[in-house]
Amino acid sequence: MTLIKLSGGRIFDPANNRHGEVGDLHIRDGRIGSAAAPGEPIDQSFDLAGKIVMPGGIDIHSHVAGGKVNLARALMTSDHGDHGSAHDAMRRSGSGYATPSSFLTGYRYAELGYTAAFEPAMVPSNARHTHAELVDTPMIDKGCYVMLGNDDFLLRLLAEEAEQQVINDYVAWMMRATRSIAVKVANPGGISAFKFNGRELGLDIPAPYYGVTPRRIVAALSRAVRELGIAHPLHIHCNQLGVPGNIETTLATIGAAEGSPLHLTHVQFHSYGTEGDRHFSSSAARIAEAVNGTPHVSLDVGQIMFGQTVTASGDTMAQYRNHRLAHPRKWICMDIECDGGCGLVPFRYRDKNFVNALQWAIGLELFLLVKDPWRIFLTTDHPNGAPFGTYPHLIRLLMDRSFREDMLRTIHPAAAAASALSGLAREYDLNEIAIITRAEPARILGLADRGHLGPGAAADITVYSDQADKAAMFAKPDFVFKDGRLIVRDGKLMDVVWGATHTATPEHDPAIEMRLVDHFERFMTVRLGNFRISDSEIEALGRGRIAAHRATGPALA
Amino acid sequence: MGEPRETELRRDVACPFCGLACDDLEIEVAPQQLRLRKGACPISRAQFERDLPADARPQIAGRESERDAAIAAAAGILRESRLPVFGGLGTDIEGLRGALALADRAGGVIDHQGSRGLFADLTALRDIGTMSTTFSEVRNRADLLLIVGPDPLPVMPRFLERCFSSEPTLFAETGIERRLVRLGPDSDAAPELPSGLRYCHIPCSVGELAPTVGRLRALVKGRAGGDAALSELAGAMRGAGYAVIAWMAGLLPPESADLIVLSLVEMVRDLNLSHRAACLPLAGAENLTGANQACLWQTGYPLRTSFASGAPDHDPHIHSAHRLIESGEADALLWISALGGAPPPVTNSDLPLILLAPPGTGMSSPPAVFLPVGRPGIDHAGQIFRGDGIVALPLAALRPSPLPSAGATLTAIAAAMGSA
Numbered sequence: 001m002t003l004i005k006l007s008g009g010r011i012f013d014p015a016n017n018r019h020g021e022v023g024d025l026h027i028r029d030g031r032i033g034s035a036a037a038p039g040e041p042i043d044q045s046f047d048l049a050g051k052i053v054m055p056g057g058i059d060i061h062s063h064v065a066g067g068k069v070n071l072a073r074a075l076m077t078s079d080h081g082d083h084g085s086a087h088d089a090m091r092r093s094g095s096g097y098a099t100p101s102s103f104l105t106g107y108r109y110a111e112l113g114y115t116a117a118f119e120p121a122m123v124p125s126n127a128r129h130t131h132a133e134l135v136d137t138p139m140i141d142k143g144c145y146v147m148l149g150n151d152d153f154l155l156r157l158l159a160e161e162a163e164q165q166v167i168n169d170y171v172a173w174m175m176r177a178t179r180s181i182a183v184k185v186a187n188p189g190g191i192s193a194f195k196f197n198g199r200e201l202g203l204d205i206p207a208p209y210y211g212v213t214p215r216r217i218v219a220a221l222s223r224a225v226r227e228l229g230i231a232h233p234l235h236i237h238c239n240q241l242g243v244p245g246n247i248e249t250t251l252a253t254i255g256a257a258e259g260s261p262l263h264l265t266h267v268q269f270h271s272y273g274t275e276g277d278r279h280f281s282s283s284a285a286r287i288a289e290a291v292n293g294t295p296h297v298s299l300d301v302g303q304i305m306f307g308q309t310v311t312a313s314g315d316t317m318a319q320y321r322n323h324r325l326a327h328p329r330k331w332i333c334m335d336i337e338c339d340g341g342c343g344l345v346p347f348r349y350r351d352k353n354f355v356n357a358l359q360w361a362i363g364l365e366l367f368l369l370v371k372d373p374w375r376i377f378l379t380t381d382h383p384n385g386a387p388f389g390t391y392p393h394l395i396r397l398l399m400d401r402s403f404r405e406d407m408l409r410t411i412h413p414a415a416a417a418a419s420a421l422s423g424l425a426r427e428y429d430l431n432e433i434a435i436i437t438r439a440e441p442a443r444i445l446g447l448a449d450r451g452h453l454g455p456g457a458a459a460d461i462t463v464y465s466d467q468a469d470k471a472a473m474f475a476k477p478d479f480v481f482k483d484g485r486l487i488v489r490d491g492k493l494m495d496v497v498w499g500a501t502h503t504a505t506p507e508h509d510p511a512i513e514m515r516l517v518d519h520f521e522r523f524m525t526v527r528l529g530n531f532r533i534s535d536s537e538i539e540a541l542g543r544g545r546i547a548a549h550r551a552t553g554p555a556l557a
Numbered sequence: 558m559g560e561p562r563e564t565e566l567r568r569d570v571a572c573p574f575c576g577l578a579c580d581d582l583e584i585e586v587a588p589q590q591l592r593l594r595k596g597a598c599p600i601s602r603a604q605f606e607r608d609l610p611a612d613a614r615p616q617i618a619g620r621e622s623e624r625d626a627a628i629a630a631a632a633g634i635l636r637e638s639r640l641p642v643f644g645g646l647g648t649d650i651e652g653l654r655g656a657l658a659l660a661d662r663a664g665g666v667i668d669h670q671g672s673r674g675l676f677a678d679l680t681a682l683r684d685i686g687t688m689s690t691t692f693s694e695v696r697n698r699a700d701l702l703l704i705v706g707p708d709p710l711p712v713m714p715r716f717l718e719r720c721f722s723s724e725p726t727l728f729a730e731t732g733i734e735r736r737l738v739r740l741g742p743d744s745d746a747a748p749e750l751p752s753g754l755r756y757c758h759i760p761c762s763v764g765e766l767a768p769t770v771g772r773l774r775a776l777v778k779g780r781a782g783g784d785a786a787l788s789e790l791a792g793a794m795r796g797a798g799y800a801v802i803a804w805m806a807g808l809l810p811p812e813s814a815d816l817i818v819l820s821l822v823e824m825v826r827d828l829n830l831s832h833r834a835a836c837l838p839l840a841g842a843e844n845l846t847g848a849n850q851a852c853l854w855q856t857g858y859p860l861r862t863s864f865a866s867g868a869p870d871h872d873p874h875i876h877s878a879h880r881l882i883e884s885g886e887a888d889a890l891l892w893i894s895a896l897g898g899a900p901p902p903v904t905n906s907d908l909p910l911i912l913l914a915p916p917g918t919g920m921s922s923p924p925a926v927f928l929p930v931g932r933p934g935i936d937h938a939g940q941i942f943r944g945d946g947i948v949a950l951p952l953a954a955l956r957p958s959p960l961p962s963a964g965a966t967l968t969a970i971a972a973a974m975g976s977a
Contacts, residue, residue, distance in 0.1 A: 067947050070853040074682055077871060080857040086867025087661050095857035095869050102854045125691070128940060128949040132650055133854045152697075152727050195698065195799070197833045209728060320829075330686040335835055336947050337693045338727060344686070523727050525692040525719055527569040530580045530950050537940065537951065540651065 002043045003028055003036060004484065009048030009463060012434040013055065015443065015452035019431045025053065027459040030484035034455070048463055051478060054434045055451050056115025056460030057391075058141075058441035061235075061265055061300050062382040064105050065119045065137060065144075066130035068312040068342035071332055072099045072383070075344055076310050090496055098309045098383040106139035107496075110487050112391060113462035113477040116141035116441075116450065116499065120184055120235060120265065121314045123147055123340035125526070127178035128533055134501060135544045139487060141450070141460075141499035145235050146178045147314050149185035149217045150192040151339040153519055158220060159210040164227070165509075171224040172508035173516065177532040181445060181502045181549065182232035183225050184265075186314040187239050188217035191341045194317040201317065203239055203252050214239050215256040222260035228506040229551035231446025233261030233298065238270045241318040245274040247283035251290055254297055261556040263444070264291075266302025266381040268363040280355055282362045282419055288369030291376075296556045298444060299370065300377035303363035303394055304356065305386030310346045312384065319343025338524065349386075357415035361408070367398055368424040373435040374443075375556070395437075396471035398428040444555045447502060459484035498543035506551040563587070566594065571952055573649070573896055573934040574604045576841020576944025577692075577713050586955050591935070598714035604897060605935065612929075612959050613916030619923030628966070631891070631911045631926045632973035638889035638909075640865055641665035644878040647843035647896040648913075648963040649939030649952060653851040655967025656893060661856075662971055666863040666887070668878035669848040670899040671840070674807025676873045677814035678838045679849075679859050681822050688825050690801060690835035691945040692719065697726040701736045701797035703790070705821060706766060707808040708744035709839050713944075716839070723753040736797075738790055740773070741766065759786045767813040767820070774824045800825075800834040807840060841944025843896050850942055882908065894918060895930045895963040913963050931960035939964075 004027040010020045026033050036042050063069055080095035087093040094101035100108060109117055122130045122144040134142045148154055157167055171183060189207035196208035203214045222234040238253045240246040250270040267287055275281035291297050313319055316333045322345050323331040332344040349356040370376045380386040397404050408416050442451020449458045461481040467473040476491030487495045520528040538544045564587045571580035583595035591605045615627035635641050643660045646669040660667045702721050710716060723732045736755040742763055750756050761769045772783055776791030794800045802821050806814050828834035852860050858871035881887040882904055892901040894914040901912055903921050910924035915932050933939035936958035942949045
């Protein structure tokens with residue numbers, strides 16, 4: 001038993017209604033515990049007077065692992081040549097900024113005060129690869145969202161008008177087999193449609209061959225996730241990403257869920273109107289209005305930041321459409337195993353480009369117009385909008401209006417004029433930052449012992465020095481603890497630890513497996529028994545651990 | 558697992574011995590032998606049924622030694638080395654993790670014995686990207702398959718059976734009307750074709766491949782003229798619902814492989830302006846694909862990456878294991894051939910060789926250190942990548958084995974380097 005005392009910090013723990021009050025925390029064997037009994041020895045003390053104390057950061061949408069990330073690494077060797085780091089007594093070597101190698105991904109998240117990140121787009125057939133990368137990703141907890149909704153098995157079920165129960169069984173089986181914690185759908189039906197040479201797909205257009213509409217896919221999957229009791233709502237990347245005018249599709253998608261909870265991801269890319277001379281405008285206000293009035297809908301922003309990155313997505317239809325914008329001019333699209341796809345398009349977002357500048361403003365408008373911080377999350381859709389290394393800068397944009405105004409004056413003037421941003425006075429406070437980067441991510445994923453500092457919670461803790469420059473403050477935590485171990489001091493790595501892989505374990509009728517065996521043996525090139533991942537594959541090497549969560553009901557009512 | 562007392566039939570066994578990684582094998586496991594009952598091909602039969610000694614002792618300079626002493630000797634060689642090369646890499650993911658960790662620590666260079674062809678594919682990918690597909694997509698969607706270059710079937714015997722058969726598909730109850738075209742030199746053996754397949758072979762010598770592919774690309778883009786067979790092929794490709802172009806870059810002529818692959822990728826992109834088409838680069842023997850994937854995620858770079866200057870540094874020419882050995886720049890060689898198909902190169906006797914391979918592996922002369930290891934998928938469990946780059950498969954331990962895995966052996970060497 002070890003006892004660590006953190007004294008006198010200002011504690012921002014929104015889940016437990018602590019909004020900066022001065023207090024002490026005690027860590028007992030990696031968890032938040034009770035104060036020392038009289039005479040009980042304290043193994044280690046940290047005087048945190050004047051410091052800001054928060055739970056460790058949790059990133060709910062970050063493309064950190066799997067086939068598409070590796071393809072991005074192979075495509076973007078320049079990203080790696082410019083960002084290499086050597087091994088030392090503690091660390092492995094690595095490279096990359098937009099798509100860091102697995103060890104660097106863990107080290108850099110920890111150095112930013114993050115203790116968990118979730119890979120949001122795992123193609124089922126790529127699950128073994130994705131988990132193998134995460135086994136090599138140190139420091140942080142992790143988990144994966146399995147991508148469904150373009151898989152031929154589900155589309156066949158829908159075309160045959162299978163009962164919802166069968167769909168639920170399939171979704172539950174798939175989550176367990178791929179060791180996932182949530183379900184994602186990207187461009188429902190559209191990735192499949194692209195394989196049939198479909199180049200666009202609206203919400204109510206029957207998809208090629210199956211005749212199933214995206215609306216039907218959204219309804220079936222969001223209902224399955226709700227009825228299975230999965231905490232995280234269906235995580236949806238809507239149809240028509242990046243297309244001017246896609247606001248109508250995004251708003252209609254909320255209705256398509258027929259009242260089931262829904263998480264709209266990287267909404268910045270789905271909030272575009274067609275107004276103005278350039279037929280490209282911000283519809284952030286309409287999204288915010290819809291979300292503000294719909295308590296069962298949450299969103300993450302997918303903020304873009306100016307600079308070079310590479311976009312990695314399951315949405316081959318959108319990536320193929322956007323390949324003409326590739327910078328540098330190279331790109332990849334891949335059809336995958338009758339269950340998905342992936343596309344890689346390098347982008348350089350430029351502040352003097354009208355569209356890019358307005359995208360930047362639209363993201364910030366969303367942050368400032370959505371009223372309830374418990375339903376919006378800080379993401380850049382790493383690396384698609386920007387690499388996660390830009391988070392401190394993004395936090396400053398949210399917390400510091402004058403900084404934001406300075407930036408606004410540097411972007412394409414027509415974009416600045418077309419945006420409502422200059423009129424938005426709101427500044428996030430530390431409590432709201434703690435909600436959107438800590439408390440709410442844990443809650444919406446059903447991680448009961450993460451994202452807060454109440455008794456029994458895992459001691460994932462970040463300590464900052466309060467500074468006027470919030471980017472500097474969030475770039476360099478004073479201390480980061482992971483499960484009670486000090487891993488970062490003054491922004492520098494102190495120790496290498498291995499986090500857990502979070503999974504959900506919904507129940508299903510075992511009979512679904514008979515149908516799946518038949519499907520795999522007749523049509524696929526992998527046997528079902530080999531498709532399924534075993535815990536030992538993740539827990540191998542003694543540095544992985546599964547944290548399985550029972551399905552106890554949706555996080556958003 | 559326990560000692561099998563009598564014969565046991567294992568189903569759905571995955572085979573790690575070529576890039577197809579078929580996982581529908583049935584293998585009869587008896588105490589002393591493995592017999593393939595279903596899903597066999599010449600390669601899997603030779604590998605699974607190969608009669609290897611069940612155990613062997615490590616050797617130092619040809620003399621049997623204790624394992625600890627051999628591990629210490631290997632660590633000593635790596636400690637003394639200024640530029641150790643980690644080659645072969647015929648092993649599972651755990652073995653690759655061990656090799657990458659050791660190379661990082663020892664400041665070495667990492668490369669796979671079969672990576673020459675891979676770099677033709679990767680060069681095109683890094684220059685322009687690709688549009689590609691995977692085996693199950695080909696199996697269910699492709700109506701035209703063009704195979705370019707020397708016949709890959711001898712090294713991937715079940716490719717057509719697995720990916721281009723006349724069985725029903727997801728979208729056609731009675732199977733698709735399919736057409737197979739091979740553009741390349743004559744094959745030694747007539748292909749065993751799935752029934753109902755239209756097949757034609759357009760002969761083309763290896764030396765003529767690059768200009769012929771260039772002409773085909775022009776025809777696909779709609780330019781007129783030239784060879785009737787090529788024109789007809791170009792028309793068929795433009796008319797196909799889902800045309801797939803496959804090649805095995807390792808079989809293409811080295812001097813023009815980059816150009817051929819680039820032309821094929823461009824051709825597929827041209828076709829996609831109006832139709833669907835995809836590339837299918839074939840590769841992956843000795844878990845080449847897994848080696849490249851693990852190197853990418855752990856270092857940020859493909860194979861042929863050096864840790865000599867600290868941060869990983871990639872160069873497909875400078876950091877070729879073959880080149881470093883030939884030029885004499887390498888001063889130690891750790892060679893992994895746990896899958897049994899990659900014998901170490903014959904090198905000059907000054908280059909100390911640490912060999913990790915199954916017992917019974919043929920050697921021209923005794924290596925400085927020989928560390929016998931088990932074969933993943935036979936002696937121990939593991940994971941391997943299929944050649945299409947997306948699917949990884951679990952490998953089973955088919956029988957109890959006293960042989961350690963390559964991964965455990967490499968980890969022990971790393972520990973010995975640290976403790977001395």
